[in-house]
Amino acid sequence: MKFREMKTQEIENALQTSIKLGLNKDEVTKRQRKHGFNELQEAEKQSALLLFFAQFKDFMVLVLLVATLISGILGEYVDAIAIIAIVFLNGILGFFQERKAEKSLDALKEMSAPQVHVLRDNKWIKIPSKEVVVGDVLKFASGDRIGADLRIIESFSLEIEESALTGESQPAVKTSEPLLFDADGIGDEENKAFMGTMVTRGSGKGIVIATGMDTAMGKIAHLLQTAETMITPLQRRLEQLGKVLIATALVLTVIVVLTGVLQGHDVYTMFLAGVSLAVAAIPEGLPAIVTVALSLGVQRMIKQQAIVRKLPAVETLGCASVICSDKTGTMTQNKMTVTKLWSGGKTWDATGTGYAPEGEFLDGERAVSVQAEKSLLQLLTFGMLCNKADLVRKGDRFTLDGDPTEGAMFVAALKAGLTREQLFEKFTIVKEFPFDSTRKMMSVIIKDEAGKHFVVTKGAPDVLFARCESILWDGKTAPLNKEYQASVHREMEGLASLALRMIAVGYKPLAAGHVVLHEEEAEKNLTFMGLQGMIDPPRPEVKQAIKECREAGIKTVMITGDHVTTAKAIAAQLGILKGKEKVIEGKQLNDLSFEELEEIVEDVAVFARVSPEHKLQIVKALQNKGHIVAMTGDGVNDAPAIKTADIGVAMGITGTDVAKEASSLILVDDNFATIKSAIKEGRNIYENIRKFIRYLLASNVGEILVMFFAMLCALPLPMVPIQILFVNLVTDGLPAMALGLDEPEDDVMKQKPRSPNEGVFARGLGWKIISRGFLIGVSTLIAFYIVYRANPDNLEYAQTVAFATLVLTQLIHVFDCRSERSIFSRNPFGNKYLVGAVLSSLLLMIAVIYYQPLQLIFHTIAIPARDWLLIIGMSSIPTFLLAGSFLARKSK
Template sequence: MTSKENKKAGNWHSLDKEEAVSALDTDPKKGLTSEEASKRLEKYGPNKLPEQKKRGPVMRLIMQFHDVLIYILIVAAVMTALMGHWIDTWVILAVVLINAVIGFVQEGKAEQALENLKKMLSLEAKVIRDGKEKTVEAEELVPGDVVLLESGDKIPADLRFTETNDFQVEESALTGESEPVTKTADPVSEDAVVADQASMGFNSTMATYGRAAGVVVETGGDTEIGKINQMMSEVEELTTPLLRQIKSFGKKLSVAILLMVVVMFAVGYIFHDFEIMELFLALIGLAVASIPEGLPAIVTITLALGVQTMASRNAIIRKLPSVETLGAVTVICSDKTGTLTKNEMTAKTIYVDGGFYQVEGSGYKPEGAIKKEGEEDALEEEEIKKNKLLGRLLQTSWLCNEATTEEKDGEWTVNGDPTDGALLTLAKKSGISTEDFEHLDSIPFESDHKYMATLHQNGDERMIFVKGAPERILEMSSAVWTSDGETSFNQEEMQSLTDDIAAKGERVIALAAKKVDDSVTEISREELEDNILLLGFVGIIDPPRPEAVEAVKKCKEAGIRVKMITGDHAITARAIGEQLGICEGKEAITGQDMEETSDEELVDMVTDYDVYARTTPEHKLRIVKALQKRDHVVAMTGDGVNDAPALKRSSVGVAMGIKGTEVTREAAEMVLADDNFASIARAVEEGRAIYDNLKKAILFLLPTNGAQALLIITAILLGITLPVTPVQILWVNMVTAVTLALALPFEPAEAGIMKRKPRHPDAPIIDLYFVWRLLFVSVIVGGLTLGTFYYLYLNGAENELARTAAINVLVLGQLFYLLSCRSLHNFAFGSGFFNNKALFPAIGVLAVLQLGFVYAPFMNTWFSTDSVNGIYWLWALAAGVLTFILVELEKFVFRSKAG
């Protein structure tokens, strides 16, 4: 019998463990046999989430041609083929194919990088099979397997617990609840929701304390996480600003080319005596001249280079356009723990016996001085031992604790709850010893009771140590332990004191103790109620990452709002937000406030708050939608399964590579290998540089295409000989596209790029200034080329010679214009002139190709060119320099007006 045949309506949590074991036909002591496990694996499939259907290699390659500019090129290739101009045809098709191959290869690299990340994060599980403990890949688990778990393990499938020993699980990835949940082998109510199913362990949640054994009841897509994964397909996925703009630009360009061809056909046919075939060939040349053949390849290469750069900066980009979209981001919504902070809880403040102490050091390394507030000198170990109440508080921190710390490869790590780790480290810093304390009994922490207690014997002294939430410990305390003995306290004053500690961004833990006689052998909750003595408080902080503080500052200078979304209390969250420079005096809004707010009201409120406290993953989706209704481009981080819909809805979903789940990584456009907010800020900077380089590429390509189109239009309008032939135009387009234009993606970010405001997501790539520049440069380069041809033609030069000299002017004009395009607004010969390592090799390759075009006999035959002497090269060089000077003057004039 199997799980699918025996489970009662899926209510494993409500079955007795014996019933569950029987239904799964397994043995909790011996587990399954290897033979039975193999049979079940074949029947149920591997224990992994169903992957979203991916395009195969053939479809991925075909989709590289799905672009309006590519369609235009293919039509041009067909037209030249029908005309019998096969060189033209093959050149166009070569450009199309090169673009497709580049996009195909780069998408493959991105997917492979993600696959490598999956392998790095793959799980193993400890099971009992054939009566023996063994470790297997998590994917090999089947219903009926008996899994053994301990603190620090990630639960590999949905389990029904059969044994638990002070076992706690952090289930925020599934439920959004940040506090660990205590698990039990006892059944729970049949109508219990997932968050209340204490007898169950769920796939991808994390054990934080204790040990347990459980039997696998669901695997793969049938797990709770698998069900959420299936629901994700219902969330609308938005396209990127770049894709929208490129698509719009391509449509407008195609319409403009069509209208221009029709008008020129009418002019040539009606007003001049062009032969039909001659006119048709000229119009093909006009169409080809107007199309920026290199643009699709430039877009792909620019984005691909961004992918490679980000991979070296701990970010894996899953979709090429996402790199550029990051450059348009106006809001970054980020988790706090581990992303904006170090995820290393550290005790910083102690309050005991009416006085405050400050603790130095960070993380779980047991080094750092303890100083009394207002004093410079650190307390010596002997001073701490003499201070009985401080010593008692530190003993409580150590003994009422479920964590351990250890050093691995020079790094200190915690096994168990991070808060317990911080308290344990605090005690170790003090130098006190707890070796003589014998552990007798304990009550583990439960979210319902909000405290933990332990019973210890030390010589003749038997003590109960208690720690927990301040409000709960204050309720349970009959008095406060001071050097004057047991003293009554004012509840409101103590609560105000804890609020003051929390206002510094510290999570407050209250510690208490009680002496008992030897007859007490176990702890009862009734014994503790209103019957313990408050020792004091410890303030614990997860310190902000220094690089995150700098990154937030950088984002704000760039006009990007950073919003912190956390499950912490509002006071703590606001304080951390202040330290990070996020909120700066503003209040935090809580999840409860959001629950009482309609979606329409949230749209009005969402820009007023930068810190969101006590939130659940479901709130993230509402925040994203509200921001998008305010026309923001939103980057959203997430690690839990319930974060996936928000990540998918956002403009750029950012998943955590270390603590994130498989579902979030699949839903995201970017995966952070280091879970660090600074990597997001660097990605934004890279995205802006990429967008700049794309604009530079367009600013370079369109005027050069405009100059070529101007040559053809002028010839048709005047009814005179074409200064360049279609095949010669194709040569110029190809040789400049594979050399000069390909150098622009390698341009480094310009100075001050992160001091600019974000561009509007709907801002067109081709604005009015670009139109002016297109016309300005087209007239300069086209005019110089046209003038060269007709000066030589009218002075008796052969067509081949005149056209070759004119093409040299055209090519060198483009070369010098490229130098000017390297900066959109600043002087070309700035401090970064030599930073582009691809520029000068590209110029060298262009020189070799152009020399071959002019002097190689077979090139003379193919392209109808002729060898020219040195004077014509000087002529072309002078034209290029003149082009450069005029464009730089134009930039100076516009910059002066803007200033």
């Protein structure tokens, strides 16, 4: 049905309702049973049990579970229990983090649950919006949130902010009259109100025509069900690593079996040896350490007012090459602010942003006293008198009650030291002619202390200016000749070029005893007083954040439903629009195929007047060009693109429930600059993951090679399985976890974004693992061989020396892993957690070697002081040999 074209009586008949009585209780129950509650359907949430089991589906975890099974089959029950404990710990960590994020999100949703006034059984009652049904009659006024889609049937100076759906911060003027022209979008539905939007001015009534998923908000939310959830770069890399480890394990098994058989050993024995060695190749602690590193990053993000809903999301931000951001409420404050004023040939700038009544007025660079500027004082005074807005203070925060445009003028007057209470001591409002969309003006008749009456009018500049016959110039009233007209038009054009919304103010004195009954009479033969120019200003922290992102090789793209002039102005202020970068409107996108959009998308910095479908296509086009895309927004219109992006970022305060559900990251304080901090955190987390992958795998390569070389040389095994397990869990685990807490290197935000296709062994990591692992294995084997050859009958002692050498070699090597450059490029004591982990590992190793109960478990013998010289010497060779090689290359 085209409710926009229907009269009230026709809507009543169509929906079987009454605007006088409303629906009765039985009819409401019947409709609720048929259509369900008025709420948006969410994707089916995982139960706690399913969420827990979901932590075990990653490829690396599956590899460990296979290793557990093999260890059990081989009778290595201690190994099996240890590995399964690590896997279980990893699952618990991931489960509680994601569960915690969901609870935080639920708390945010509770804060935004609206209540509505509904007519039921001829009585007005207040109910939760979820209980509303089609045919209900609702009433609403300034400050109310619309609870369902309505066809407006009464409208009194009604304006509604629809930025959650359209992206435009300027409230839409509403009417109750039938509309016969075609609507291009929600912004043209002048006789409808939509779920989730906010009444900013006036009041009205409406009949509910759609609820839940049938609303405009619900239809956009439906796009989320078809939007694809992207696999993160970290998940891809860990899966790749898991496959490499599986391949390595298989190759090792084959080589060991063949080598052993050729040396005369039986096949079964060598198969068991080969599988044992293959299991040793898998770093059991890696998934848990990755989870811990991500969890700790999440905790740091919480302190910066960000809730991470999915653990890998933090690391993914580190790969981001493009940030697509909504303008209204994300880059801007969604608070109209007067920034320029003009009267009588003079222009003033107003400082301060938002609703806090703080700022000053500048004549050029010089601050002026408003009391000394008569024209400015009058302009601000009349702007406050002809005004219905009010400011509410809650602690240090100020919120607006009323229309944003009027709020901007009201706050400007407060900055000048004016208050409504003081003005009402001097002036009395005698009569008011409210604003309506036809006249585009509002007027009041005021009486001053002397008993004189004035008409004060404000409204659209072109309309009000046409009603003027004189102008206030240099404090005097003068006829509005062509010269003055040209001056006013030049000023209007100048303010328009800055994308400022303009409100004109005019007035006229009334003769004594003259009574004005109609607005037509009041709003003619006016004196033009001046203009107030306002804009939804950028958030103060955004410009610097965008600059730092650009330095990090990350492009910021503005995607907005607002007008192109406003979008360009804000983008230029923020440093988004530079050089030859383009600005494209939604109507131009309609004429482009997806392939054509792909061709130009990297050259565009601003997309204006776009629909939710356009946003989705832009994100997909950037992804097809190889970019990792972060999409930020707060409205329902942003949600499909937020979900499709590699990482979706929603606003916690102004964000809709649908946007939050679609996101991976929620900014609790709506601060765009937090995204920059998250990118830095993400980059650091990934670099730390590379550090402990390097450390763990080099250690494991060393363990494998020392065992393998011993087999090749027909030597006894240099270590027993329980010693290898100790190394894997303690010596590997504690320092690796501490590497996950390493502070970022100084140039982390000066580097270009890494490629999402970058392999886990990229940038020389594979070579570093193999070369370090080789030297670790050789050094350990040499120490073992020297001691074993000196006393072949005491194998357990030689194994103890090999064990101590391996542990100490790895603990020295961990400091080399802190930098891509050299062990000498960073302060070795800069990571206090690493120092603590190394000392703890050393103490545990000493306890295993010298504490008799542990000697029995780990098959060790106390090492005399003289042999420690051999151990320390062999342990130092790998790291310092390679560090010296690095310095030699650097000096050339």
